Amino acid sequence: MIKLESVTKVYKGEVLALHQASCDIQKGEFVFLVGQSGSGKSTFLRLLNKEEEPDNGKIFVAGKDIARLRRWRVPQMRRQIGSIFQDFKLLPNKTVSQNVAFALEVIGRPRHVIKTQVPAILDLVGLQTKMNRFPHELSGGEQQRVSIARAFVNRPLILLADEPTGNLDPATSVGIMRLLERINEIGTTVVMATHDRGIVDTMRRRVIELNNGEIVRDQARGVYE
Amino acid sequence: MARETLRNLRRNLTLTLASILTVAVSLSLLGIALLLQRGVSNATDRWQDGVEFIVFLEPDITDSQLGLVQEEIERSAAIESYRFVNQEESYREFNEDFFPENPEITQLVTKEIIPPSYRIIPKQLSAAAIEIVASGFETKPGVKKVVRATDEIQKIEKATDVIRWIVLGAGVILLGTGLLLILNTIRMAIFARRREIEVMKLVGASNSFILVPFMLEGTFQGLVGAALGTASVYGANRAFEEWLASENVLNILQSFAVGSGEVWGIGGLLFLVGALVGSVGSAIAAYRFLDV
Numbered sequence: 239m240i241k242l243e244s245v246t247k248v249y250k251g252e253v254l255a256l257h258q259a260s261c262d263i264q265k266g267e268f269v270f271l272v273g274q275s276g277s278g279k280s281t282f283l284r285l286l287n288k289e290e291e292p293d294n295g296k297i298f299v300a301g302k303d304i305a306r307l308r309r310w311r312v313p314q315m316r317r318q319i320g321s322i323f324q325d326f327k328l329l330p331n332k333t334v335s336q337n338v339a340f341a342l343e344v345i346g347r348p349r350h351v352i353k354t355q356v357p358a359i360l361d362l363v364g365l366q367t368k369m370n371r372f373p374h375e376l377s378g379g380e381q382q383r384v385s386i387a388r389a390f391v392n393r394p395l396i397l398l399a400d401e402p403t404g405n406l407d408p409a410t411s412v413g414i415m416r417l418l419e420r421i422n423e424i425g426t427t428v429v430m431a432t433h434d435r436g437i438v439d440t441m442r443r444r445v446i447e448l449n450n451g452e453i454v455r456d457q458a459r460g461v462y463e
Numbered sequence: 464m465a466r467e468t469l470r471n472l473r474r475n476l477t478l479t480l481a482s483i484l485t486v487a488v489s490l491s492l493l494g495i496a497l498l499l500q501r502g503v504s505n506a507t508d509r510w511q512d513g514v515e516f517i518v519f520l521e522p523d524i525t526d527s528q529l530g531l532v533q534e535e536i537e538r539s540a541a542i543e544s545y546r547f548v549n550q551e552e553s554y555r556e557f558n559e560d561f562f563p564e565n566p567e568i569t570q571l572v573t574k575e576i577i578p579p580s581y582r583i584i585p586k587q588l589s590a591a592a593i594e595i596v597a598s599g600f601e602t603k604p605g606v607k608k609v610v611r612a613t614d615e616i617q618k619i620e621k622a623t624d625v626i627r628w629i630v631l632g633a634g635v636i637l638l639g640t641g642l643l644l645i646l647n648t649i650r651m652a653i654f655a656r657r658r659e660i661e662v663m664k665l666v667g668a669s670n671s672f673i674l675v676p677f678m679l680e681g682t683f684q685g686l687v688g689a690a691l692g693t694a695s696v697y698g699a700n701r702a703f704e705e706w707l708a709s710e711n712v713l714n715i716l717q718s719f720a721v722g723s724g725e726v727w728g729i730g731g732l733l734f735l736v737g738a739l740v741g742s743v744g745s746a747i748a749a750y751r752f753l754d755v
């Protein structure tokens with residue numbers, strides 16, 4: 239599903255963010271990306287949906303070399319990849335259901351599809367009773383659920399999560415992880431960058447560790463360190 | 464998408480108005496420069512059949528006075544040829560040549576107040592020679608006015624030439640300003656919506672979906688500016704025509720009149736330029752700040 243072949247990324251010709259990273263992630267896997275702050279985890283994720291371009295190496299997503307993708311094809315590719323973040327990136331002037339619906343509207347989904355899919359996905363993330371709230375009226379955990387709903391409403395093949403529990407307390411984080419596990423069980427490939435030792439150690443999934451932009455460990459059913 | 468565009472317009476009303484007005488003023492200036500150019504070229508066309516000066520007679524000239532003028536023309540060795548144009552013909556010419564599309568103006572002018580005239584071609588065509596022959600008629604009884612064609616037209620042409628370049632220059636500079644203002648309005652609109660744009664890219668909205676509302680917004684500003692510009696050019700031409708009609712039917716400026724077909728042609732051009740400025744301005748803004 240995702241394959242990196244000795245990928246190197248250098249910012250502004252001097253900051254080496256990723257150095258000859260290679261790995262192969264199968265469909266349906268759940269992968270933790272760990273490493274110190276600045277080790278290149280976010281860069282890894284941003285390269286996968288073409289927010290950044292590598293300076294060297296090849297990246298394959300769903301079997302396609304994404305460097306050879308035409309510019310106008312990139313949006314199509316991104317529809318297969320959901321993304322969530324530490325800071326949620328919700329639109330503050332839209333309600334919960336409007337935030338989720340927005341993701342479908344802007345890719346031109348017909349209204350009747352939006353009408354049925356939005357409540358269904360809010361049901362899945364457990365927010366059916368808070369559809370008409372605004373983001374500032376929700377807890378952090380609830381906001382992250384909205385952002386997961388938005389990322390997943392279009393049923394992407396891949397979910398990229400960049401420290402999704404970074405702003406949440408441990409109890410709330412557990413709930414979010416349950417949700418991500420459920421999404422993974424349906425067959426979605428999940429790649430999650432995290433600092434959270436507790437989560438990694440209890441879930442025992444594949445762990446890829448980065449250090450100064452190099453993959454220093456790639457371990458099935460691994461731990462944080 | 465139209466709703467999206469309208470919402471953007473509302474968000475930045477002052478800046479939007481400034482862009483629209485600047486485009487409007489610059490396009491009016493361009494339009495007026497074009498109007499002047501059309502006028503001069505019309506005047507030259509209308510006098511090109513070689514008539515060098517016209518002796519306008521009083522509408523109520525007596526037969527004996529007319530006889531004396533005619534005799535003077537026939538006797539003069541300096542005159543190559545001439546043609547007498549009676550009231551009937553003058554009136555028709557006035558209607559057909561000068562204001563064919565504007566019956567309102569020709570209604571103001573009745574046949575009785577149109578003067579008959581002699582159109583005269585002298586043997587020698589130097590300005591000095593024409594002046595000697597022409598001025599001889601000025602003091603004759605029954606003669607209302609002697610108009611020297613080339614002379615006057617050239618004078619006006621020279622004056623309008625300078626004005627035209629100034630107006631054109633100012634128009635072009637303002638148009639550049641308008642483009643920058645539109646660019647800035649769009650930049651602000653992009654900035655105001657940066658969060659939404661980020662999400663749109665993330666979930667895979669197509670580039671055109673992100674781009675089109677901003678392009679429409681800029682083009683809309685250019686077009687509204689063009690509409691206002693066209694309106695003021697039309698108004699200016701109308702005012703000129705009405706002034707001509709009320710002031711003095713003998714005014715040589717009559718030959719500078721521009722038909723309404725030509726005015727609409729200029730309007731069409733202004734719309735084109737407005738749309739172009741609007742879409743180029745927003746395209747530059749989108750290219751620089753949208754990064755799609």
Ligand SMILES: Nc1ncnc2c1ncn2[C@@H]1O[C@H](COP(=O)(O)OP(=O)(O)O)[C@@H](O)[C@H]1O
Pocket residue numbers: 249250253254255273274275276277278279280281282
């Ligand atoms: N847009 C950028 N411009 C320049 N340097 C960057 C940029 N993004 C990240 N970096 C640098 O690249 C390195 C890796 O960053 P990042 O991928 O964000 O690491 P992590 O997510 O593991 O903290 C860091 O040294 C960071 O400062």
Ligand SMILES: [Mg+2]
Pocket residue numbers: 279280281400
């Ligand atoms: Mg990071």
